[in-house]
Amino acid sequence: MKQFQWPESGSVRLRCNNIWQETPDCISFTLTSKDQASTFQFIPGQFVTLGVEIDGSLVHRAYSLSSLPNQTEMQFTVKRVTDGLVSNYLNHHLQIGQEVEVLQPAGQFHIEQPHNNKVLLLSAGCGITPVMSMARTLLADKRDQTDIHFIHAATCAEQIIYHSELLDMKKQHQRFKLDIMLEDATDTEYMEGRLTQATLENYCPDIRQRSAFLCGPVAFMQSMKEYLDALGMDMTQFYQESFTPSEPPQPDNAYSASKADALAQATVFVPSFGTQTQISTGSLLIDALESAKVPVIAACRSGICGSCKCKVTKGEITRTSTEALTEQEIADGFVLACSCQIHSDIEVSLS
Template structure:
């Protein structure tokens, strides 16, 4: 049976059916998924929490996964990836995103300053392998730092909602108590679930540095002191060797956790999610030649940076999302030349191959179809 939507699409050529439906209502779509912002909360300095109501195509997310949203700014659609903070089994099908406004972050700063109820964004299905397993482990350790709290918080809220009864420790690092999102909910979870231990750390901070009184009563807060190490791990989760551990945060925290788990030969029990790109050093001998953006007729000297950075420096505006090789939004075809994967150092030179601009750098002369 021929898809009725396909039939209608042929009648609406040259534009897709959704182009006409959105003129009636932005969230009225046949195929493309969208979401409308229903609530906006700015309770934490420098971040905003958005509640989104997705269209009927939404199938939910697993705790820890991310979604890609498209935000139109000055007539241009920009894609970004954010991890929902709500439990995976939310019955009203809404999505909660807590977005940290990063300096120079076009979309994050726009949402922090201008997001309001009624805003409609494009939405892609949830994705990512950083997630709680369907069969919950017997013990769970959650570690996060800064804005890396978002996927881990979804895991914590999911376990609390499910009535999970095994030991859970949530260890979070932040600069100050006022910068911890959803602090009141963390307190409520700790009070309601004796098996869940919540530990908040503020390295290098003094009590006098707080902008407001600390109100958390059921979470353990420690100011000053050092960062993550083996002794801290033993204090908060002495059973960690028998647990599954999930960590997301800045590179320094991620590296410290990996170092401990590798030393203890527990790397197979550690699950990580990066939100910044870790790259291998670039060999100066690779930085030569020029990059030709064939579809635009632009040519520029190879600076050694990622192809995404070089395209932007040349005045082009290729589509991108995560800028770290996760979402594949910036994929383009390498027509000729050699490129290096910035994450692994591996090179490739097969012609007419799709590559990710954000994690690829040219080695000598390269032609990219942008």
């Protein structure tokens, strides 16, 4: 089979090939190429930015892949969230045969980060998706001998995503250990409560010997990181999905209060689109580009997904994230618009 070729920039349209109910408030679906024969390459743990049209506007969000790489379908699992525009649309309106805008896989949270031969995959809720891709991939490789300990937290049994498959993996692979913690463990054999430092140590006595990959709600990840550190894990072997909003950018010392006052307004000029807009200094570049109707994608708004990459060719800015950029792109002047603060009149190129 041939490998799917992603464009150097921009999106492609992929077809929804299958949809099924994963839990009462969560669906899984697969996307495939038009010929349904091309395989998709990505690193387990990475995410993809999807774009769907809602009320006449193309809206983008980033979702982790849960499938194996080098397959003809990419699998996603999306949970409905309160007021979640795209998650609710996908759960209620996505149809088999529908085409979706897709940007190529990206992200630095993945199984190719340096790790030893014993790993802890730790997740809660829908954060299970990227670590499930890691587990599936490690177990599918018959040459791989990684010892996998998978710990997952959920509210109740019916909310455990991939529950049946997890149990099958535990039954079929001696090197796969599974522990599940439920807030409500009624009619199950699982422990009831929330994951604490003590329960983590109880589940995984050899935690200090493991590398860890963590994904889940922000508060959950903050607590788990603190617990793992306190339990003596080597934190150079700790990785977590950073798909959360960054702190507001802080100006460099080079920009004094008087200079900021003198430049209360800045002009953002995009020559290739023949458009410019005025915006307050200190504002984010993404806000200026969106107000000028420039077709830039801001899926995560936290400097992680890289979908809003552009080049500042003139002017002064500061940035808080370069995570999705290569060293060469940084040297060439590329920035992530969602993590870039404007300090003067600037000129921007999207290519």
